[in-house]
Amino acid sequence: MTDTILLPERAGTRPRTTPWAPHIQQDQRGSREMQAALAARVYALPDVEERPTTLSAPGARAIWLRDAVPAGPTTSTPGMAACTSLCHPM
Numbered sequence: 101m102t103d104t105i106l107l108p109e110r111a112g113t114r115p116r117t118t119p120w121a122p123h124i125q126q127d128q129r130g131s132r133e134m135q136a137a138l139a140a141r142v143y144a145l146p147d148v149e150e151r152p153t154t155l156s157a158p159g160a161r162a163i164w165l166r167d168a169v170p171a172g173p174t175t176s177t178p179g180m181a182a183c184t185s186l187c188h189p190m
Contacts, residue, residue: 122155 115128130138139161143150147169153162 124156 116126117123118126129135139150142148142163147166149164149166151162151164153160156162
């Protein structure tokens with residue numbers, strides 16, 4: 101992917117997260133509309149799909165790389181989530 105989106109520097113403090121993996125963001129959650137817009141963009145990427153999470157809270161969404169994507173230094177192990185719990189239930 102060659103498209104780059106420049107984002108403004110965030111203002112304020114960092115969100116609080118748990119110290120263990122998978123990290124759980126404890127505050128500063130985006131609106132439902134923002135979460136839906138982010139999910140739509142992420143799940144529209146090539147070789148990305150949504151599957152149930154195997155690590156996070158029930159109802160959390162997971163971002164998976166398709167099984168056909170070979171593992172490498174910048175990809176997750178085949179059959180594992182690339183990122184889990186994009187959006188926690190609110």
